[in-house]
Amino acid sequence: MSISNAELRSDQSVGIVETQYYRFADPPQRFVLESGEELGPITVAYETYGVLNEHNSNAVLILHALTGDAHAAGRHAGETRPGWWEEMIGPGKAFDTDKYYVICSNVLGGCKGTTGPASINPETGKRYDLDFPVITISDLVKVQCRLIDALGIDRLLAVAGGSMGGMQGLEWLTAHRERLHSAIIIASAARHSPQQIAFNEVGRQAIMADPAWRDGRYGGNPPAKGLAVARMIGHITYMSEGSMAEKFGRRLSDELPSHRFSNGFEVEEYLRYNGHRFVERFDANSYLYITKAMDTFDISRGRALHHALARVKAKVMLVAFKSDWLYPVAQSREIARACKLADVDTTYCEIDSTYGHDAFLLEVEEESHLVKHFLIKVSQQLERV
Amino acid sequence: MSGVDSGAVRSDHRTILGWIRSGTSVLDLGCGNGVLLELLAREKSARVQGIEVDEQAIYDCVAKGLSVFHEDIDGGLTAYADASFDYVILNQSLQQVRRLDDVMREALRVGKRVVVGFPNFAQYRSRFQIFFRGKTPVTTSLPFAWHDTPNLHFLTISDFALYCREKNICIHQVSFLGRKRSVRFFPNFFAHVAIFLISSGRA
Numbered sequence: 001m002s003i004s005n006a007e008l009r010s011d012q013s014v015g016i017v018e019t020q021y022y023r024f025a026d027p028p029q030r031f032v033l034e035s036g037e038e039l040g041p042i043t044v045a046y047e048t049y050g051v052l053n054e055h056n057s058n059a060v061l062i063l064h065a066l067t068g069d070a071h072a073a074g075r076h077a078g079e080t081r082p083g084w085w086e087e088m089i090g091p092g093k094a095f096d097t098d099k100y101y102v103i104c105s106n107v108l109g110g111c112k113g114t115t116g117p118a119s120i121n122p123e124t125g126k127r128y129d130l131d132f133p134v135i136t137i138s139d140l141v142k143v144q145c146r147l148i149d150a151l152g153i154d155r156l157l158a159v160a161g162g163s164m165g166g167m168q169g170l171e172w173l174t175a176h177r178e179r180l181h182s183a184i185i186i187a188s189a190a191r192h193s194p195q196q197i198a199f200n201e202v203g204r205q206a207i208m209a210d211p212a213w214r215d216g217r218y219g220g221n222p223p224a225k226g227l228a229v230a231r232m233i234g235h236i237t238y239m240s241e242g243s244m245a246e247k248f249g250r251r252l253s254d255e256l257p258s259h260r261f262s263n264g265f266e267v268e269e270y271l272r273y274n275g276h277r278f279v280e281r282f283d284a285n286s287y288l289y290i291t292k293a294m295d296t297f298d299i300s301r302g303r304a305l306h307h308a309l310a311r312v313k314a315k316v317m318l319v320a321f322k323s324d325w326l327y328p329v330a331q332s333r334e335i336a337r338a339c340k341l342a343d344v345d346t347t348y349c350e351i352d353s354t355y356g357h358d359a360f361l362l363e364v365e366e367e368s369h370l371v372k373h374f375l376i377k378v379s380q381q382l383e384r385v
Numbered sequence: 386m387s388g389v390d391s392g393a394v395r396s397d398h399r400t401i402l403g404w405i406r407s408g409t410s411v412l413d414l415g416c417g418n419g420v421l422l423e424l425l426a427r428e429k430s431a432r433v434q435g436i437e438v439d440e441q442a443i444y445d446c447v448a449k450g451l452s453v454f455h456e457d458i459d460g461g462l463t464a465y466a467d468a469s470f471d472y473v474i475l476n477q478s479l480q481q482v483r484r485l486d487d488v489m490r491e492a493l494r495v496g497k498r499v500v501v502g503f504p505n506f507a508q509y510r511s512r513f514q515i516f517f518r519g520k521t522p523v524t525t526s527l528p529f530a531w532h533d534t535p536n537l538h539f540l541t542i543s544d545f546a547l548y549c550r551e552k553n554i555c556i557h558q559v560s561f562l563g564r565k566r567s568v569r570f571f572p573n574f575f576a577h578v579a580i581f582l583i584s585s586g587r588a
Contacts, residue, residue, distance in 0.1 A: 340465055348455050349443050369448070370444070
């Protein structure tokens with residue numbers, strides 16, 4: 001494609017960053033969840049990049065996917081791995097930290113600093129485990145609202161996210177429409193299809209079938225095998241047939257086969273390696289709670305989708321990837337169609353990528369172009385008002 | 386803003402620009418890289434929306450700050466309510482749609498007025514090329530070889546006027562363009578391009 005390299009200064013980074021924490025719903029206050037259950041206190045892990053302007057009008061909230069975290073850009077001191085959307089966030093990049101105040105927080109129910117099932121329940125002094133209440137995407141977003149309240153932001157310039165991040169974006173768009181000027185929804189869906197629910201259910205079953213899971217009370221000995229299998233299934237659904245063929249072919253791995261029936265193919269080694277590495281960084285119960293929140297999410301709430309989007313004044317950008325079979329383009333087209341019917345100012349782009357669902361983290365050039373110009377337009381319209 | 390002086394505006398765009406009232410809403414079907422929509426937004430303060438099938442053209446439109454849907458015209462209109470737009474534009478795209486009848490009907494349903502611009506197949510150069518050389522014509526307005534053309538329908542000004550009569554479509558304005566200036570006499574013989582402003586006649 002003919003997007004000039006001058007537009008992308010991928011060498012620029014926000015540099016060393018630190019995760020911060022915001023706590024609310026301390027007793028006697030409680031945070032009421034969609035289910036009616038109460039929770040508190042709640043700690044939210046978040047990071048910010050760039051500077052909030054004097055009108056507090058340049059804030060962009062980044063919404064992470066299933067296994068993401070608050071560390072979206074830059075590096076933590078002493079670490080080499082950058083944040084998960086480093087290519088998109090930084091000076092001169094799509095989410096330009098010279099212009100925008102970029103915020104990313106770990107979701108409720110997560111395990112990267114925000115209160116979740118692995119957190120200590122102050123009432124018992126032990127981990128919540130399965131005493132943690134059932135949560136929904138709506139709860140995740142309400143917690144984010146509390147965070148931006150605390151940061152003094154009345155209205156966000158934009159929310160942006162892919163996959164489950166896009167679901168949160170849709171929730172922002174419809175349930176908190178007065179609090180944002182625009183939403184960027186990438187490779188996402190208004191609700192999960194039976195196929196998406198099925199893959200999540202297999203992941204959950206793998207975790208719960210591991211004897212180490214012990215009804216969620218595994219303490220320091222997590223159900224490593226079950227969680228690893230859940231992650232392996234995830235990885236398969238994030239790639240495409242083409243991208244797997246390209247990445248692995250039928251090449252053999254250098255590693256010795258790990259079990260009698262292993263064929264020693266690279267793809268097997270890749271899945272095993274990533275499955276096991278995932279166990280080190282993710283909590284099995286969080287996986288259960290968050291995938292359940294994704295599966296129950298339905299932005300239409302039983303109505304026609306365009307009714308859910310009625311009176312949305314924010315500008316919307318929808319992006320989908322042609323080879324994504326986990327969140328197929330038809331799901332984004334459905335949102336696009338509803339936006340038309342609801343008269344929402346919308347741009348929709350289908351990127352011709354071979355990477356499958358992973359494309360939302362990999363097709364940086366196209367995504368950067370779209371996001372960058374979209375945010376410029378939103379900012380211009382804001383200045384004119 | 387990239388200042389485009391009016392001298393650089395394509396003649397068909399200039400015609401359309403003259404027809405569209407200020408402050409209206411416009412849907413451009415097959416908006417390409419968004420040049421016309423950008424003009425309409427800037428000069429007519431129009432609320433504009435495009436539909437375009439080419440991915441690269443979508444990137445160009447987004448760079449211009451336009452709102453566009455990446456899809457083909459054949460399926461792109463069904464979601465809109467009746468009379469959603471003051472104008473629907475089909476400029477140089479009607480001849481490329483698969484189901485022309487459906488697209489015309491949908492365009493007339495969704496737009497209070499519809500602008501249709503197309504290359505005139507009966508322009509005299511085309512006639513001569515067929516008549517004397519026995520070849521599928523390649524002209525300024527029909528620049529493609531027979532094996533490499535995006536055009537699916539080859540129509541003439543007379544064809545389209547007859548089509549409008551048969552379908553009870555009201556013709557409000559017409560403009561016939563030659564290579565340099567507009568054509569006044571025998572447009573079906575001399576005009577390269579025709580632009581019609583039409584409506585379903587119900588409103």
